[in-house]
Amino acid sequence: MRSVPDSDRITLTIDRRRVEGRSGQTVLDVCREADIRVPTLCHDPRLEPSGACRLCLVQIEGMRGFPPSCSTLATDGMVVTTVSEDLTELRRSVVELLLSDHELSCLTCDSAGACALQNIAYELGITWSPFDGERHRTWEAADGALIERDYAKCIACGRCVRICQEVQGCNVYGFTDRGFEFLPNTPYGSALADAGCEFCGQCVSTCPVGALTDKLSRFKGRLWEVQRVETTCGYCGVGCTVEYRVKDGRIVGAAAPLERGVNRGNLCAKGRYGWGFTHHPDRLTAPLVRKDGELVETSWHDAIAVVAANLARIRDEHGPDTVAGLSSAKCTNEENYLFQKLLRAAIGTHNVDHCARL
Amino acid sequence: MTGLVASFGSGAMTNSIADIGLADVILVVGSNTTEAHPIVGIELKQAARRGARVIVVDPRRIRLVDHAETWLRVAPGTNVALVNAMMRVILDEGLADEAFITERTEGFEELASHLRSIDLEEASLTTGVPVDTIREAAIAYASAERASIVYSMGVTQHASGTGQVRAMANLAMLTGNVGRPGTGVNPLRGQNNVQGACDLACLPNCLPGYQSVTDRGALDRFCDYWETGAYLSEEPGLTVVEMMDAAATGKVKAMYIMGENPVISDPDQAHVRAAMDALDFLVVQDIFPTETTAYADVVLPAASYLEKEGTFTNTERRVQRVRRVVEPPGEALTDLEILGRLAEALGQRWKYTGPSDVMTEIAAVTPQYAGITYERLEREDGLQWPCPDESHPGTPVLHTEGFPRGKGVFAVVEHIPPPELPDGEYPFVMTTGRQLWNFHSETMTGRSAGLADLNPQNRVEIGPKDAERLGACQGDLLEVSSRRGTIRAAAHIVDDIAPGVVFVPFHFADSPANALTSGAHLDPFSKIPGLKVTAVNVRRVAEA
Ligand code: SF4
Ligand code: SF4
Ligand code: SF4
Numbered sequence: 001m002r003s004v005p006d007s008d009r010i011t012l013t014i015d016r017r018r019v020e021g022r023s024g025q026t027v028l029d030v031c032r033e034a035d036i037r038v039p040t041l042c043h044d045p046r047l048e049p050s051g052a053c054r055l056c057l058v059q060i061e062g063m064r065g066f067p068p069s070c071s072t073l074a075t076d077g078m079v080v081t082t083v084s085e086d087l088t089e090l091r092r093s094v095v096e097l098l099l100s101d102h103e104l105s106c107l108t109c110d111s112a113g114a115c116a117l118q119n120i121a122y123e124l125g126i127t128w129s130p131f132d133g134e135r136h137r138t139w140e141a142a143d144g145a146l147i148e149r150d151y152a153k154c155i156a157c158g159r160c161v162r163i164c165q166e167v168q169g170c171n172v173y174g175f176t177d178r179g180f181e182f183l184p185n186t187p188y189g190s191a192l193a194d195a196g197c198e199f200c201g202q203c204v205s206t207c208p209v210g211a212l213t214d215k216l217s218r219f220k221g222r223l224w225e226v227q228r229v230e231t232t233c234g235y236c237g238v239g240c241t242v243e244y245r246v247k248d249g250r251i252v253g254a255a256a257p258l259e260r261g262v263n264r265g266n267l268c269a270k271g272r273y274g275w276g277f278t279h280h281p282d283r284l285t286a287p288l289v290r291k292d293g294e295l296v297e298t299s300w301h302d303a304i305a306v307v308a309a310n311l312a313r314i315r316d317e318h319g320p321d322t323v324a325g326l327s328s329a330k331c332t333n334e335e336n337y338l339f340q341k342l343l344r345a346a347i348g349t350h351n352v353d354h355c356a357r358l
Numbered sequence: 359m360t361g362l363v364a365s366f367g368s369g370a371m372t373n374s375i376a377d378i379g380l381a382d383v384i385l386v387v388g389s390n391t392t393e394a395h396p397i398v399g400i401e402l403k404q405a406a407r408r409g410a411r412v413i414v415v416d417p418r419r420i421r422l423v424d425h426a427e428t429w430l431r432v433a434p435g436t437n438v439a440l441v442n443a444m445m446r447v448i449l450d451e452g453l454a455d456e457a458f459i460t461e462r463t464e465g466f467e468e469l470a471s472h473l474r475s476i477d478l479e480e481a482s483l484t485t486g487v488p489v490d491t492i493r494e495a496a497i498a499y500a501s502a503e504r505a506s507i508v509y510s511m512g513v514t515q516h517a518s519g520t521g522q523v524r525a526m527a528n529l530a531m532l533t534g535n536v537g538r539p540g541t542g543v544n545p546l547r548g549q550n551n552v553q554g555a556c557d558l559a560c561l562p563n564c565l566p567g568y569q570s571v572t573d574r575g576a577l578d579r580f581c582d583y584w585e586t587g588a589y590l591s592e593e594p595g596l597t598v599v600e601m602m603d604a605a606a607t608g609k610v611k612a613m614y615i616m617g618e619n620p621v622i623s624d625p626d627q628a629h630v631r632a633a634m635d636a637l638d639f640l641v642v643q644d645i646f647p648t649e650t651t652a653y654a655d656v657v658l659p660a661a662s663y664l665e666k667e668g669t670f671t672n673t674e675r676r677v678q679r680v681r682r683v684v685e686p687p688g689e690a691l692t693d694l695e696i697l698g699r700l701a702e703a704l705g706q707r708w709k710y711t712g713p714s715d716v717m718t719e720i721a722a723v724t725p726q727y728a729g730i731t732y733e734r735l736e737r738e739d740g741l742q743w744p745c746p747d748e749s750h751p752g753t754p755v756l757h758t759e760g761f762p763r764g765k766g767v768f769a770v771v772e773h774i775p776p777p778e779l780p781d782g783e784y785p786f787v788m789t790t791g792r793q794l795w796n797f798h799s800e801t802m803t804g805r806s807a808g809l810a811d812l813n814p815q816n817r818v819e820i821g822p823k824d825a826e827r828l829g830a831c832q833g834d835l836l837e838v839s840s841r842r843g844t845i846r847a848a849a850h851i852v853d854d855i856a857p858g859v860v861f862v863p864f865h866f867a868d869s870p871a872n873a874l875t876s877g878a879h880l881d882p883f884s885k886i887p888g889l890k891v892t893a894v895n896v897r898r899v900a901e902a
Pocket of ligand 1: 197199201
């Protein structure tokens with residue numbers, strides 16, 4: 001944790017509570033750190049604030065109207081109200097409008113349980129949608145095996161557009177405005193790959209609803225059904241923090257926590273989608289020993305005995321330096337440590353290396 | 359790594375990933391960051407968005423160039439000539455940080471007199487970068503309040519890689535860009551735990567924590583601690599490439615390979631195959647059958663990183679937890695369990711209760727890891743070494759006060775032309791590298807649904823003029839041959855690759871770039887082969 005110089009400390013009153021913050025934070029930042037829930041749909045800490053969704057509105061003494069907390073800087077002595085009848089009414093009308101043009105397929109939607117729209121509708125107790133206008137078409141694009149786009153569920157929050165531009169630097173999406181249809185899309189509606197997509201999945205990770213989802217995870221398990229295990233990515237040296245989702249002993253998806261790790265919620269295609277190998281039928285599942293030129297399955301006991309006998313024989317007959325070990329940068333620290341210890345302490349050679357040079 | 363150790367006394371990334379964004383100028387040398395280290399790529403792109411000046415030095419127009427202020431299209435293998443020329447400009451312009459040089463470094467006079475002999479016109483001819491561009495880049499780097507250097511395999515995988523790294527350390531010290539946030543010399547590690555494998559001494563010349571095997575005292579301490587009867591010599595062992603040579607000639611008779619596929623990932627494939635063939639006994643431990651397990655006498659099924667507990671150390675020296683997400687398939691065991699069984703069969707008395715117990719031993723014998731425990735790793739967001747005791751918060755920026763070796767040393771580094779230059783028979787230069795959607799020898803990405811489809815085919819990247827001369831169109835089948843082998847792959851015509859240069863990714867077993875590369879041209883210090891420059895011939899063999 002960074003220590004805060006006194007000059008940067010500020011104190012606010014939020015919902016009649018004294019709350020500490022730091023100068024430079026937005027009102028929303030201060031609320032979130034103090035566990036005061038302010039609903040949002042277009043906010044993501046990875047993005048510059050946009051104030052588009054009108055849900056994070058609050059009341060601030062001395063300010064007119066309802067300023068958006070995500071783009072209002074917190075100042076010392078500010079008095080903020082996050083819950084009032086007016087605010088609830090405002091939020092309710094925003095959410096009702098969104099629901100009116102949202103395909104409510106929560107029964108089979110992969111985002112159910114993780115959907116910000118579903119959550120806020122529940123919180124506000126909205127049981128029906130008063131508008132009955134024309135709805136968006138379902139979108140069909142040949143986007144490949146990783147990302148599913150279904151703009152019938154899009155709430156036009158702009159997060160996908162912004163994250164692709166601000167974070168990934170790819171500019172795959174823009175907004176197309178066709179009358180009532182104000183939707184994100186690729187230029188000319190082309191497939192993602194043709195629009196320069198790197199399949200990092202950052203847009204999927206930020207979409208608050210089920211408009212952008214991971215195809216690999218479809219119908220494999222929803223948030224409340226999966227176990228979530230946090231670990232470190234095993235591909236490149238960046239070492240991103242990844243949260244895998246597991247159901248019935250199989251990985252069904254991956255995401256990254258926003259508040260931890262070097263990656264703060266971002267991943268690349270390898271980290272986000274490169275886990276299928278673990279359940280691949282080609283995996284080695286039993287020790288193999290060569291007999292009459294063929295590798296045949298054997299027990300661990302016998303396989304280890306064969307290895308130990310041969311390494312010891314060659315060490316004793318020809319000297320320890322006729323044995324060499326190659327370890328792997330894919331293995332853990334503990335394994336690498338024990339590998340070189342085995343070569344040095346049990347065999348007696350420094351002939352140990354790994355692939356860092358390559 | 360060897361180069362940075364010699365200059366600073368430590369070979370790791372001096373600063374942190376998050377810290378790169380604090381720099382005003384970022385010099386990215388031989389690192390296709392957005393593809394090989396995508397999250398660092400994000401850091402660089404966002405820094406550029408905020409106004410940092412990103413200067414890319416690369417033979418290819420990598421994607422990062424779209425976000426950079428300047429692209430210096432260097433000829434492959436000429437980074438030293440470029441950096442020397444930049445330093446000459448910095449001296450001439452009076453932009454050297456004299457206070458830093460006096461207080462923190464030694465060897466400056468020798469460097470300065472060498473730099474005075476550098477001719478900018480000549481450097482421009484060698485590197486292919488115009489003099490004015492070199493000058494602008496040098497002035498930008500040297501006049502920044504905080505300037506950072508980021509580099510990767512495009513620097514180290516040259517026969518002169520150690521020299522290139524030292525040249526960059528020179529540049530940073532000359533301008534006082536070491537030891538503060540937003541500065542430093544930052545090598546990005548290719549594979550996830552290269553840093554940890556080095557730290558914990560899967561190296562022929564080091565004991566854990568970079569204690570030298572030539573240090574009798576250190577050796578004795580380890581022998582005592584490990585209660586080994588074995589006598590360990592003060593002679594360093596063999597490196598990967600030397601092991602292959604020794605195996606081919608019968609000097610090495612048995613090999614134990616854990617989680618590696620040298621037939622695909624090592625240079626000069628025919629030679630590696632011959633080496634594997636010649637072994638008396640080979641045991642390979644892996645998660646999949648590979649081109650290397652085909653040569654094994656025993657194959658041991660291992661758990662993947664998703665099926666074990668442990669730690670990895672990332673490129674910024676951050677030790678982080680690895681957790682078991684799913685169970686290993688069938689009878690596969692973790693490498694840790696397998697090593698334990700083997701040690702027992704070899705008469706060792708290991709008594710580890712699990713990975714955290716191994717970490718306790720690592721902390722006891724490795725000064726940089728002394729303060730690291732699983733309990734702390736659970737609580738904190740990883741820990742960056744050096745972490746000398748349990749109350750130490752870890753070290754995001756190295757060398758803030760001094761260098762581990764006292765003063766930083768300048769080294770005179772001369773540009774040495776790559777050992778294999780194009781000639782009449784092999785008129786092209788081939789360089790190799792990584793791609794975004796593939797990883798190493800493809801054993802994992804190639805078997806992950808969805809990802810596997812994105813980029814399943816190998817290709818030869820070639821410039822439009824060269825393609826035209828060969829009569830090749832987009833997608834035509836090309837044959838690339840070197841003195842050691844031949845591969846075929848589709849032509850991928852790209853703008854902005856230097857004329858006479860082709861690029862081939864090294865991921866593909868059915869069209870392996872390393873059938874062409876040479877293991878013979880090792881950097882004399884780091885023993886890294888010069889994979890980045892291979893003389894090849896290219897011809898068109900069939901239509902798309
Ligand atoms: S996957 Fe990444 S690159 Fe592709 S559209 Fe989404 S954010 Fe942009
Ligand atoms: S697709 Fe998702 S992230 Fe993009 S605008 Fe629609 S709702 Fe927002
Ligand atoms: S997610 Fe991508 S950038 Fe992050 S560690 Fe994995 S491979 Fe590297």
